[in-house]
Amino acid sequence: MTQSPVISIDAMGGDHGPSVVVPAVARALAELPDNVCFLLHGDEAVLAPEIAQHPAAAGRVTIRHAERVIGMDEKPAQALRRGKGSSMWNAVEAVREGEASCAVSAGNTGALMAISRLILRMIADLDRPALVAPVPTPRGVTTFLDVGANIDCDAERLIEFAIMGEAYHRAAHGKAKPAIGLLNVGAEEMKGHDEVREADRILRAGGFDLNYKGFVEGDDVTRGSVDVIVTDGFTGNVALKAMEGVARFITGELRSALTSGGLATAGALLARGALTKFRDRMNPPPAAPFLGLNGLVLKVHGGANARDFAQALKVAADLAQSDFAAEIERNMRKLPAALAEAAPEAGAGMSGEAADVERTK
Amino acid sequence: MTQSPVISIDAMGGDHGPSVVVPAVARALAELPDNVCFLLHGDEAVLAPEIAQHPAAAGRVTIRHAERVIGMDEKPAQALRRGKGSSMWNAVEAVREGEASCAVSAGNTGALMAISRLILRMIADLDRPALVAPVPTPRGVTTFLDVGANIDCDAERLIEFAIMGEAYHRAAHGKAKPAIGLLNVGAEEMKGHDEVREADRILRAGGFDLNYKGFVEGDDVTRGSVDVIVTDGFTGNVALKAMEGVARFITGELRSALTSGGLATAGALLARGALTKFRDRMNPPPAAPFLGLNGLVLKVHGGANARDFAQALKVAADLAQSDFAAEIERNMRKLPAALAEAAPEAGAGMSGEAADVERTK
Numbered sequence: 001m002t003q004s005p006v007i008s009i010d011a012m013g014g015d016h017g018p019s020v021v022v023p024a025v026a027r028a029l030a031e032l033p034d035n036v037c038f039l040l041h042g043d044e045a046v047l048a049p050e051i052a053q054h055p056a057a058a059g060r061v062t063i064r065h066a067e068r069v070i071g072m073d074e075k076p077a078q079a080l081r082r083g084k085g086s087s088m089w090n091a092v093e094a095v096r097e098g099e100a101s102c103a104v105s106a107g108n109t110g111a112l113m114a115i116s117r118l119i120l121r122m123i124a125d126l127d128r129p130a131l132v133a134p135v136p137t138p139r140g141v142t143t144f145l146d147v148g149a150n151i152d153c154d155a156e157r158l159i160e161f162a163i164m165g166e167a168y169h170r171a172a173h174g175k176a177k178p179a180i181g182l183l184n185v186g187a188e189e190m191k192g193h194d195e196v197r198e199a200d201r202i203l204r205a206g207g208f209d210l211n212y213k214g215f216v217e218g219d220d221v222t223r224g225s226v227d228v229i230v231t232d233g234f235t236g237n238v239a240l241k242a243m244e245g246v247a248r249f250i251t252g253e254l255r256s257a258l259t260s261g262g263l264a265t266a267g268a269l270l271a272r273g274a275l276t277k278f279r280d281r282m283n284p285p286p287a288a289p290f291l292g293l294n295g296l297v298l299k300v301h302g303g304a305n306a307r308d309f310a311q312a313l314k315v316a317a318d319l320a321q322s323d324f325a326a327e328i329e330r331n332m333r334k335l336p337a338a339l340a341e342a343a344p345e346a347g348a349g350m351s352g353e354a355a356d357v358e359r360t361k
Numbered sequence: 362m363t364q365s366p367v368i369s370i371d372a373m374g375g376d377h378g379p380s381v382v383v384p385a386v387a388r389a390l391a392e393l394p395d396n397v398c399f400l401l402h403g404d405e406a407v408l409a410p411e412i413a414q415h416p417a418a419a420g421r422v423t424i425r426h427a428e429r430v431i432g433m434d435e436k437p438a439q440a441l442r443r444g445k446g447s448s449m450w451n452a453v454e455a456v457r458e459g460e461a462s463c464a465v466s467a468g469n470t471g472a473l474m475a476i477s478r479l480i481l482r483m484i485a486d487l488d489r490p491a492l493v494a495p496v497p498t499p500r501g502v503t504t505f506l507d508v509g510a511n512i513d514c515d516a517e518r519l520i521e522f523a524i525m526g527e528a529y530h531r532a533a534h535g536k537a538k539p540a541i542g543l544l545n546v547g548a549e550e551m552k553g554h555d556e557v558r559e560a561d562r563i564l565r566a567g568g569f570d571l572n573y574k575g576f577v578e579g580d581d582v583t584r585g586s587v588d589v590i591v592t593d594g595f596t597g598n599v600a601l602k603a604m605e606g607v608a609r610f611i612t613g614e615l616r617s618a619l620t621s622g623g624l625a626t627a628g629a630l631l632a633r634g635a636l637t638k639f640r641d642r643m644n645p646p647p648a649a650p651f652l653g654l655n656g657l658v659l660k661v662h663g664g665a666n667a668r669d670f671a672q673a674l675k676v677a678a679d680l681a682q683s684d685f686a687a688e689i690e691r692n693m694r695k696l697p698a699a700l701a702e703a704a705p706e707a708g709a710g711m712s713g714e715a716a717d718v719e720r721t722k
Binding site for chain 1: 609
């Protein structure tokens with residue numbers, strides 16, 4: 001996969017479809033190495049004339065006609081029944097067929113997840129792909145997962161997230177040994193529920209090729225104290241949405257504070273450049289992967305503009321040229337032994353120090 | 362309790378001790394009705410001369426000497442062993458003895474919780490008091506609980522939080538029928554784990570005197586769509602800290618954006634008033650109750666200033682004069698019947714629509 005990566009693109013997906021995807025591909029043609037090629041799925045009558053305007057596309061862009069587009073509000077079950085032959089379906093299928101190394105879509109998230117799972121199947125015994133949220137921090141980006149796909153997670157599941165999130169962070173952000181933290185509560189008497197404590201014990205026991213740092217707390221997600229933060233899909237989804245809510249509330253309050261009258265408004269005008277930089281800084285990166293599939297799928301934010309989508313294509317190319325899948329497999333293979341080894345220790349731990357009488361239940 | 366409420370105060374607690382507590386009591390003497398009285402626990406040699414400077418204190422403030430102060434970094438177990446006779450211990454004990462209607466402390470949270478639980482005991486079959494976080498919203502305050510005390514919560518526990526949070530919100534914020542939401546994830550295929558779905562079903566089935574609105578999501582905490590948001594202590598703690606992290610990150614980024622150079626800095630100076638108002642708006646209310654005890658205990662933020670502490674004393678007076686405890690007891694008494702009624706329905710629900718094949722596990 002390190003030679004001539006092909007990126008398979010759902011050219012009709014997202015709020016803006018080809019009007020964003022084609023300019024994004026044009027940017028990517030200029031910015032990415034010559035060996036990176038693009039396979040565009042969608043309405044040929046629309047795509048062909050637009051792509052023809054970009055001379056750099058010759059030999060690097062292939063258009064594959066798709067009859068159908070999956071709507072942004074279609075239910076996943078409906079997308080599964082009626083999605084065959086759509087631009088999204090075909091974009092994912094090209095990965096299964098080995099024609100492309102990564103599929104990219106700004107379409108309907110639920111549909112993309114259902115279709116990806118059906119076509120590519122899950123690795124290991126995961127039920128659903130983990131959803132990753134890239135969260136901005138003062139130092140860069142935290143890879144935060146799972147943010148909503150897997151509601152109930154045992155220790156094994158949490159460790160799988162750590163393995164996959166670590167490999168993704170390295171591939172997407174070029175950090176050799178990303179630091180991993182396991183999300184937990186902070187008060188001293190309570191060190192979390194059984195699942196996180198068991199996952200922590202197994203990760204600590206080693207055996208994996210991971211830079212595991214132990215427990216982290218909710219505010220570490222935006223602090224950048226570690227690179228990858230792992231949690232179950234319930235907690236991750238709630239935390240992510242709560243964080244989005246705060247960001248929205250603060251920027252709303254700030255806007256009304258700065259437009260509240262004469263001096264403040266004048267001040268806001270003068271500070272406009274700084275405030276714009278601030279807003280850009282707060283925007284989360286536009287692309288996030290589905291982790292745990294036999295193949296790479298990258299979800300781009302539905303409202304992404306051409307710059308965002310081009311950025312996602314760069315991530316796709318980086319992933320396609322990385323050892324991502326092999327690294328995950330290598331650590332996944334160590335999991336059964338690590339779990340088996342931890343099993344007897346679990347009983348000992350529970351009757352000893354871990355069974356804190358102060359703990360609830 | 363509606364006549365002459367007495368507020369029992371740990372006058373030595375918090376980062377600032379009497380230097381904040383005494384001015385706060387002076388403010389409260391001026392702002393609260395004449396029938397509200399204060400019982401101050403702490404070093405008489407320090408407190409008596411300071412209180413003597415406030416003529417309004419005569420007849421309304423009593424000083425009760427306490428030999429010991431519990432340190433801000435003492436472990437809860439240590440505080441339990443050695444805390445007897447401390448200002449915090451005595452402040453709580455005055456509530457049990459019926460001398461006061463509410464205890465207020467800015468001291469060590471873990472110690473206050475342990476001492477309160479030991480002295481006052483829990484109501485119902487709760488193991489630990491629920492921790493409430495008052496979260497600012499554009500419309501007022503969301504009463505968010507549990508934010509860390511009870512890590513594992515079944516449906517019954519979540520319903521108890523709803524009952525207690527509702528009564529607290531009414532007493533503290535004067536809203537007749539606070540709207541209650543149960544925190545859950547939002548994606549369509551997954552409607553949360555068994556515990557939240559069961560709690561939702563029981564709350565919907567009615568039988569309680571509650572204004573229950575159903576599921577809400579993480580961003581509702583700062584949106585103000587409901588007044589009370591209920592979740593387990595793990596999710597609540599992570600969400601609250603994640604939200605605090607975002608607020609800290611944003612204000613930090615904003616500060617550096619606005620001090621990044623000439624025009625921006627000038628702008629920031631002009632907008633200073635608006636930005637200060639904004640910062641005040643973002644500060645969470647300074648006092649939060651421990652819910653589920655046989656008696657009222659209010660925890661004030663350790664770094665609270667005199668204005669914050671006086672605000673907490675007002676909340677304590679409101680609580681002391683409310684029907685808070687009776688309202689909770691009334692709804693708690695309906696709980697066993699509601700749980701028993703829900704039990705057969707649970708089986709039916711699981712084999713029917715609720716057992717969504719798309720759900721994980």
